[in-house]
Amino acid sequence: MSYDQQLERELERVGITGRLRARILAEVEDHFECDPDAQLGEPAALARRFADELGSRRALRAAFGAFAALALVGALFLGAILAVPHAGGFASLQRHGESTLSLAGLLVSAFAAQVALAAGGLGWLRAMRRKRAHTLNEQEALVLVRRAGVGLGAGALTLAGLALAATGTEGHIAHWWTVLAFSASGAGGVVLALAVPRLLSARSLTPRLEGSAGDLGDDLRGLVPPLLDAGSWNFALLFAGGLAIAISFAGAAAQDPFDGLFRGLADGAACLLCYAALGRYLGLRQPRERPFAE
Amino acid sequence: MKPETLKGHLDAMILSVLEPAPLHGYAIIRELKQRSGGTLALPEGTVYPALHRLEAAGLLASDWSDAQARRRRVYNLTRRGRRELVRSRGEWRSFAATVESVLAPAASGARA
Numbered sequence: 001m002s003y004d005q006q007l008e009r010e011l012e013r014v015g016i017t018g019r020l021r022a023r024i025l026a027e028v029e030d031h032f033e034c035d036p037d038a039q040l041g042e043p044a045a046l047a048r049r050f051a052d053e054l055g056s057r058r059a060l061r062a063a064f065g066a067f068a069a070l071a072l073v074g075a076l077f078l079g080a081i082l083a084v085p086h087a088g089g090f091a092s093l094q095r096h097g098e099s100t101l102s103l104a105g106l107l108v109s110a111f112a113a114q115v116a117l118a119a120g121g122l123g124w125l126r127a128m129r130r131k132r133a134h135t136l137n138e139q140e141a142l143v144l145v146r147r148a149g150v151g152l153g154a155g156a157l158t159l160a161g162l163a164l165a166a167t168g169t170e171g172h173i174a175h176w177w178t179v180l181a182f183s184a185s186g187a188g189g190v191v192l193a194l195a196v197p198r199l200l201s202a203r204s205l206t207p208r209l210e211g212s213a214g215d216l217g218d219d220l221r222g223l224v225p226p227l228l229d230a231g232s233w234n235f236a237l238l239f240a241g242g243l244a245i246a247i248s249f250a251g252a253a254a255q256d257p258f259d260g261l262f263r264g265l266a267d268g269a270a271c272l273l274c275y276a277a278l279g280r281y282l283g284l285r286q287p288r289e290r291p292f293a294e
Numbered sequence: 295m296k297p298e299t300l301k302g303h304l305d306a307m308i309l310s311v312l313e314p315a316p317l318h319g320y321a322i323i324r325e326l327k328q329r330s331g332g333t334l335a336l337p338e339g340t341v342y343p344a345l346h347r348l349e350a351a352g353l354l355a356s357d358w359s360d361a362q363a364r365r366r367r368v369y370n371l372t373r374r375g376r377r378e379l380v381r382s383r384g385e386w387r388s389f390a391a392t393v394e395s396v397l398a399p400a401a402s403g404a405r406a
Contacts, residue, residue, distance in 0.1 A: 023367065024342070024346075026365060026367065027318075027319050027342060027366075027367050028342070030318065030319070030320065030364065030365070030366050030367075031319055031320045031323075031338075031342075033364070034320040035320065038320075038338055039337070039338055039339075040338050040339040040342075041337060041338075041339035045339065046339045046342075046343075049339065049340065049343040050342075050343045050346065052343075053343040053344065053346065053347040054343070054346055054347060054350060056347075057347050057350040057351060058350070061350070134305075134344075134347065
């Protein structure tokens with residue numbers, strides 16, 4: 001089997017196919033035409049090197065792309081929410097009684113927006129820290145791709161919740177707000193869709209280097225005191241507690257202490273639940289050691 | 295020079311080689327060897343993945359060329375690549391000056 005054929009097989013094995021593979025093979029063929037004695041290394045090693053370097057770059061691009069899309073979606077969502085009072089919103093809703101649909105929409109939006117902010121923001125933070133790295137290890141690249149994916153998914157859910165809220169509030173609120181909310185949802189959906197190809201491209205090619213993905217401590221290094229051990233459950237408890245207290249105080253400041261306390265506790269509990277469910281998947285805490293794993 | 299010594303500087307060297315004019319992969323490797331007077335023991339297989347990575351990072355652009363009856367991928371520096379080259383040069387000069395000042399033999403009688 002010729003070098004080209006071996007390389008073709010190895011490139012396919014690491015996930016490099018289509019036009020990219022054809023281009024690499026054409027370049028290698030040209031190289032050997034220039035120098036038949038060239039030493040490009042073992043085909044398997046060369047294919048892995050392509051996968052490591054391009055897979056790492058794609059994971060970083062996916063994280064940056066997702067964050068940029070989520071930032072725009074966040075601005076659209078925030079704009080729509082901040083406009084509610086000007087549309088005679090919350091007071092009007094209380095007078096007419098909130099429909100189950102709008103309440104469900106707002107709850108979904110409020111929850112999903114925080115997940116999107118956390119996943120997208122932490123993906124961006126890790127990508128910024130590693131943007132000059134030639135290669136990432138497989139686990140770290142996976143974490144970047146997962147954070148981008150969860151961020152985009154949660155962003156889509158936020159917009160769906162906003163659209164649902166707009167449907168439920170129609171007739172109880174100024175018509176222009178309903179139009180604004182639907183427009184924001186639609187425009188945000190397009191922005192999120194534009195970030196999906198980068199995510200798919202990163203999923204199709206991952207680096208093969210061994211290593212650990214690290215944890216939240218690696219993301220927040222230098223931003224929180226090392227004593228707090230950001231990759232631990234204690235830090236998650238501290239953060240959720242702080243969030244609950246902050247929301248409770250905000251409720252008290254808005255002359256609504258009981259509602260504020262309820263929302264604070266609910267938010268803190270949701271934060272811990274998400275940490276428990278997604279903590280390992282998103283690389284916020286290390287997987288538990290399995291010394292006797294087969 | 296050992297390949298490990300080059301690690302971390304390959305990107306800047308590739309950008310520098312492409313500064314005057316666009317080149318194809320083989321010509322880039324040849325130019326790297328020539329500029330170093332043959333002292334760079336560069337594993338040739340490391341250059342092509344690096345070229346693809348630099349292109350994905352937006353520092354290089356490439357296109358097919360059919361000159362000399364041969365289809366080749368020719369690389370050239372982007373504006374971002376030129377900015378990165380300037381930054382890398384500054385970083386290297388500062389690093390080299392620091393190491394040189396430490397490695398330079400101490401003047402006789404400097405240590406009393």
